[in-house]
Amino acid sequence: MRLRLAVLLLLAFMTLPTVVVIAVSFNPTAILSFPPAGFSWRWYVNVLTYPQFQRAAWNSLVVTGGAVLLALPIGTLAALALERARLRGRALWAAALLSPLVVPGVAAGLGFLILAAALGLLRSRIVLVVAHVALVLPFVVRSVWVSVRNLDPALERAAASLGASPRRIFFRVTLPLLRPGLFAALLFAVVVSVNEFVVSLFISNRVTEILPVAMFNYVVNYTDPTIAALSSLFIAATFLVIWLADRFLDLGRVFLQH
Amino acid sequence: MARPVVELRGCTREYGALRAVDALDLAVLEGEFLSLLGPSGCGKTTTLNLIAGFVEPTAGRILIDGEDVTGRPPHLRGLGVVFQSYALFPHLTVFENVAFGLRERRVPAGAIAQRVKEALALVRLEGRERQRPAQLSGGMQQRVALARALVYRPRVLLLDEPLAALDKRLREEMRDELRAIQRAVGITTVFVTHDQAEALGLSDRIAVMQGGRIEQLGVPREIYERPATRFVADFIGASTMLRGRAASGELVTVTGGVALRVAVGRVLKVGAEVELAIRPERVRLATAPGDNVVEAEIDALVYQGAQTELTAKLADGQRVRVFVTEPAPIPLAPGQRVRLHLPADAFMVIG
Amino acid sequence: MKLLLLPAIAVLAVFAAALTALFRWSLLEFIPGSLVPGGYTLDNFRAVLAPQYLHAVRDTVILAALTTVLTLLASYPVAYALARTPSRAVRSTLLVLTLAPFFTGAIVRTYAWVLVLGNTVMTWPIPMLFTERGVLVGLVHFSMPTMILILAAALSHIDPAYERAAASLGARPARVFWRVTLPLSMPGIVSGGLIVFAWTLSAFPTPELLGGGKVKMIANVVKDLGLDSFNWPGSAAFAMLALALTLALLAAAGRFTGSRPA
Numbered sequence: 001m002r003l004r005l006a007v008l009l010l011l012a013f014m015t016l017p018t019v020v021v022i023a024v025s026f027n028p029t030a031i032l033s034f035p036p037a038g039f040s041w042r043w044y045v046n047v048l049t050y051p052q053f054q055r056a057a058w059n060s061l062v063v064t065g066g067a068v069l070l071a072l073p074i075g076t077l078a079a080l081a082l083e084r085a086r087l088r089g090r091a092l093w094a095a096a097l098l099s100p101l102v103v104p105g106v107a108a109g110l111g112f113l114i115l116a117a118a119l120g121l122l123r124s125r126i127v128l129v130v131a132h133v134a135l136v137l138p139f140v141v142r143s144v145w146v147s148v149r150n151l152d153p154a155l156e157r158a159a160a161s162l163g164a165s166p167r168r169i170f171f172r173v174t175l176p177l178l179r180p181g182l183f184a185a186l187l188f189a190v191v192v193s194v195n196e197f198v199v200s201l202f203i204s205n206r207v208t209e210i211l212p213v214a215m216f217n218y219v220v221n222y223t224d225p226t227i228a229a230l231s232s233l234f235i236a237a238t239f240l241v242i243w244l245a246d247r248f249l250d251l252g253r254v255f256l257q258h
Numbered sequence: 259m260a261r262p263v264v265e266l267r268g269c270t271r272e273y274g275a276l277r278a279v280d281a282l283d284l285a286v287l288e289g290e291f292l293s294l295l296g297p298s299g300c301g302k303t304t305t306l307n308l309i310a311g312f313v314e315p316t317a318g319r320i321l322i323d324g325e326d327v328t329g330r331p332p333h334l335r336g337l338g339v340v341f342q343s344y345a346l347f348p349h350l351t352v353f354e355n356v357a358f359g360l361r362e363r364r365v366p367a368g369a370i371a372q373r374v375k376e377a378l379a380l381v382r383l384e385g386r387e388r389q390r391p392a393q394l395s396g397g398m399q400q401r402v403a404l405a406r407a408l409v410y411r412p413r414v415l416l417l418d419e420p421l422a423a424l425d426k427r428l429r430e431e432m433r434d435e436l437r438a439i440q441r442a443v444g445i446t447t448v449f450v451t452h453d454q455a456e457a458l459g460l461s462d463r464i465a466v467m468q469g470g471r472i473e474q475l476g477v478p479r480e481i482y483e484r485p486a487t488r489f490v491a492d493f494i495g496a497s498t499m500l501r502g503r504a505a506s507g508e509l510v511t512v513t514g515g516v517a518l519r520v521a522v523g524r525v526l527k528v529g530a531e532v533e534l535a536i537r538p539e540r541v542r543l544a545t546a547p548g549d550n551v552v553e554a555e556i557d558a559l560v561y562q563g564a565q566t567e568l569t570a571k572l573a574d575g576q577r578v579r580v581f582v583t584e585p586a587p588i589p590l591a592p593g594q595r596v597r598l599h600l601p602a603d604a605f606m607v608i609g
Numbered sequence: 610m611k612l613l614l615l616p617a618i619a620v621l622a623v624f625a626a627a628l629t630a631l632f633r634w635s636l637l638e639f640i641p642g643s644l645v646p647g648g649y650t651l652d653n654f655r656a657v658l659a660p661q662y663l664h665a666v667r668d669t670v671i672l673a674a675l676t677t678v679l680t681l682l683a684s685y686p687v688a689y690a691l692a693r694t695p696s697r698a699v700r701s702t703l704l705v706l707t708l709a710p711f712f713t714g715a716i717v718r719t720y721a722w723v724l725v726l727g728n729t730v731m732t733w734p735i736p737m738l739f740t741e742r743g744v745l746v747g748l749v750h751f752s753m754p755t756m757i758l759i760l761a762a763a764l765s766h767i768d769p770a771y772e773r774a775a776a777s778l779g780a781r782p783a784r785v786f787w788r789v790t791l792p793l794s795m796p797g798i799v800s801g802g803l804i805v806f807a808w809t810l811s812a813f814p815t816p817e818l819l820g821g822g823k824v825k826m827i828a829n830v831v832k833d834l835g836l837d838s839f840n841w842p843g844s845a846a847f848a849m850l851a852l853a854l855t856l857a858l859l860a861a862a863g864r865f866t867g868s869r870p871a
Binding site: 004024032077080081085087100104105107115198202228246 | 610611612613614616617620621623624626627628629630631634644683684686687689690701703704705706707708709710712713714715716717718720721722723724725727729730750753810811813814818827828831832835836841844845848849851852855856859
């Protein structure tokens with residue numbers, strides 16, 4: 001059928017760059033050629049031993065870890081409040097919580113830069129973490145909110161009638177039932193934060209920069225396949241994460257419902 | 259002599275391990291109103307979809323006017339379909355909805371306007387051409403759906419539980435109108451429903467379906483008064499089932515030692531196990547003992563206005579359902595002992 | 610219960626403070642060679658309208674418009690397949706392939722196009738890298754996942770009964786698409802188009818790497834002025850422009866999805 005052919009061509013278009021990157025990453029020489037002239041791991045070794053990448057990887061770990069550790073509880077509480085509290089203008093609150101998604105990266109980046117300078121925090125990772133929390137929070141709220149909506153309040157009332165205190169109910173009933181939403185939130189938060197580039201470009205320097213920024217700086221200056229190798233590692237990690245998520249979450253339902 | 263317009267020969271439709279339609283043979287005769295009746299999952303809607311071409315059979319053939327249309331896509335079968343949800347195009351006006359099929363057939367604009375007008379008049383919905391489906395009530399939407407399916411004079415009209423979404427009174431109104439329109443136009447019609455009252459009232463013939471097969475095919479009176487299988491007896495109307503053994507050509511001993519005379523034009527095989535069914539409205543309250551009169555104790559009474567539904571227990575524990583027309587000839591109360599007359603010609607022998 | 614919102618509100622407050630700082634600085638005077646600004650002025654916004662910057666704005670709008678149209682055309686078939694396929698395996702595959710670029714990060718995706726467009730795979734008959742054509746390809750590729758998901762969601766909300774009804778009335782598959790499916794998916798098309806247009810207006814990594822300095826969109830100007838020239842006030846003015854355009858477009862998109870016919 002013509003539709004099937006069109007879809008296959010488009011899928012090829014969508015995946016072509018990925019294929020090229022992975023192929024190029026194994027090229028033995030420093031020239032970017034496709035198909036590769038041989039097979040070599042040297043660029044992967046280069047990636048793993050390059051000091052700036054090592055430092056950036058550490059920064060990514062710290063910043064993403066910190067952002068996720070903060071955003072998950074904050075977002076979960078917010079999602080619970082959005083669904084269950086008596087709020088006037090609930091839609092407005094929801095819009096406000098999702099607003100960072102809407103702001104252009106360069107605007108947020110420059111804004112945070114100016115703010116950080118005013119507070120004398122230019123050389124610290126704190127700004128990065130805070131910015132990432134703000135950027136990741138909408139994803140967390142949205143994912144957890146879906147789970148909260150599907151949570152039957154009767155279950156918590158039943159627990160109360162059986163003698164459980166609010167604290168016990170939260171940890172023994174509510175949180176476990178929110179697991180799918182929390183898992184999705186964790187997934188989104190990590191992936192978004194690890195890949196965040198534009199805002200981070202503005203507010204980091206060589207000491208504090210995270211991986212995507214380090215990659216950008218490398219690409220602008222050098223043209224060997226090192227970045228192809230690092231990109232391939234990213235791609236492999238991403239596919240693994242998505243495959244896992246689809247197995248456990250049925251992504252069709254998560255994404256095709258509005 | 260009526261000839262078949264639609265024929266299904268040995269049609270089977272499988273979904274993985276599930277057989278929705280199982281080696282089905284069916285012939286729909288010219289001009290008749292045939293109902294496919296059965297519970298959810300019996301395969302009636304799948305059968306309709308096979309005729310329409312929305313699904314393909316995994317085995318078997320489908321013929322329209324003697325021509326094999328198996329494998330032919332729906333838009334080339336020349337049929338009219340009314341869907342359960344009506345499926346009126348929300349972005350088009352009533353006029354454009356009804357005109358849709360005519361436009362596909364390249365009917366000239368002037369003729370379209372005329373025929374749409376006639377179709378809407380047929381379903382008594384003139385004057386609403388410019389409205390959108392969302393502005394119409396359920397009953398009106400249903401009429402538009404009907405007009406849309408009929409306007410281009412298809413060979414066969416297929417209706418998939420079209421009255422299911424309407425409330426009771428509207429349903430009965432539409433039922434009568436539907437039948438009147440079908441008779442007026444004379445179109446061969448296949449009607450899917452789970453409502454037996456609907457099927458009994460509307461149809462020339464009924465095919466009772468279960469598990470992808472036709473349990474019985476016949477005129478309504480035959481289906482009701484002479485059900486061929488236990489399922490049909492159970493599904494159509496209410497019945498009491500009594501198990502027993504034939505003591506002679508016309509006597510059945512039911513457990514408890516009571517002998518019932520069965521006079522339905524059949525000679526029973528002596529010693530054979532027999533299942534008898536009797537409709538609640540045929541059982542009568544008796545004043546004196548006699549032929550086919552049994553003693554029973556009232557178990558439950560449900561007052562229903564025009565009648566009372568009475569459940570009475572026989573000596574061996576079997577229960578008999580009786581409809582007693584109100585006002586009842588004697589006062590009734592739970593625990594009371596009564597005599598029930600089961601007329602010999604009212605029995606249905608199953609199997 | 611309401612108190613549970615407080616932590617989130619604190620985070621939003623910081624975010625708002627950043628945007629406020631941005632707004633404030635867009636109105637301050639730039640003193641070349643220094644990071645200390647002068648007094649309040651509208652000069653920065655006047656500079657936005659200066660010829661050398663105005664054509665960056667114009668190029669941005671044109672590129673965003675072209676991207677939106679091409680993305681729409683390319684995404685529709687994939688979205689249709691995704692929404693209508695009965696097989697869970699096919700749906701999973703399409704979803705993974707659509708979502709993967711989403712999660713791979715802008716640098717990786719853009720770098721991949723640097724390779725493809727830069728004569729690595731084949732020598733292009735006309736130059737692709739560091740041209741507007743190349744940036745357009747990168748932008749379309751970047752926007753497709755979003756558009757596919759929005760269109761697929763819209764299509765999956767269309768009751769298949771409508772398409773069956775049209776077929777039963779005699780319309781062959783192409784006609785069913787034109788007369789029924791496409792019109793009913795229009796709200797998805799409009800909101801998807803507006804969202805892609807808004808995001809593309811502020812696109813940064815794609816034009817930065819694929820444009821090689823020759824193709825400047827609004828976001829690139831923001832970075833040039835802010836990080837290279839240290840002209841924070843000027844940069845802020847452009848950033849405010851991008852923000853204002855984005856908000857206006859998303860407000861329009863919101864009105865459209867709000868009034869969707871049932």
